Amino acid sequence: MRAVMLKRRKSRFELHEDGVVHELNGIRSYAAFADIEDLYLFAGGSTAMTGMINNLAYRTGADQPWIWATGELKRFDEFMDEFRSRYLEYRMPVLTQKLADGERVTFRYISSGDVYKKRLFGNFLNFKTQELALSAQGLHVDGVTWPGASLKCMNQNDWTERLTIKDAAGTTVFSCIGTGILSFDLFANMIDDEMNQAG
Template sequence: MTDSRTPQASEALAVFNHTGSAPDCFELHEHGVVSRQGDTRTYTAFADIQDLCLFASGPDATAGLIDNFAYRTRAADGWTLVSGDVGEFSKLMDAFRSRYVAQRLPVLEETIADGGRVAFRYVRGGVFPDLQTQELALSAEGLHIDGATWPYESLKRIDLNHWAETVSLQDEQGKTVFSCLATRILSSDLFVNLVYDRLGRTAEYA
């Protein structure tokens, strides 16, 4: 719905039209995105988006080529899907991801600085939108997963060149404490940035 936060269509930095089913249009704004279906315009601020899911479907699924993404502000909310039917899909996805990181990352960094935990989810099974996910979290103390906490100083150096496909964290003994395809981590761009920043204070990089 349109409310006081919803920017005017004329203020959009770019408009991407959908050739298939709804939403029929996406407006990219400085601080958020508007999905438009007919006369209904729904605005979502980048800083409020909790989960961003990148995935492949159709004949490109086995190749791992991302041709869809979806976002939501809470895990309990429904997803807004942006499919490859949108014109200039790659341009929209790249602009969306960069603005999302720029505006959501400071929110998460502030949460950690204030002593809170930042929760992420990674996909263990299922097909979008029926995903089976498991939670992990980051805080000032370290990585929290499966009820255990791994202090950042206990994690060994990481070759960041491998992060394009797999995010893998190992402890000082070489034991893998977490490993997952980057595209299987919801909001993986944010997760990688936060881990990079934290490990950068305690570890060397290849």
């Protein structure tokens, strides 16, 4: 199955079962979903302040360029939904295996303040990230390790868009605007798995 989406400036995307092809000015590049490290979902344009996701960017490593798809694409919502679904399907087993092998899985995120600044001022793909990680020891945030058994709930407030993870005592372990977390779907699913296994 393949969906072809067109964008301005002669750019297009071909969504394949296990990866995506981007073509710009006749130059084609392929990225397997299993190899994409960061998927950035964000709001831009006239509806930016509502937080409605109408942009998607991905890269295969922090040292690689972003490839950006916008709401200008025909059938963008369909493209984004399929991309997110297939990315989760192919990338999550890779990260789950890393955890099983005793490796640390790192996620990058943008501070909530920077998320709002991007909505106001644009320049969307120029930002600094902070890191949090998962390992067999638990969730690592700002130099503190929270054992998986101590994590009790993860909630996302639809009004504030903020994702919050708390421990059994109700202490906030981590809090950030959900779309500020790169590869948000992966992160949320892996944290959910961690809490279910610990519980």
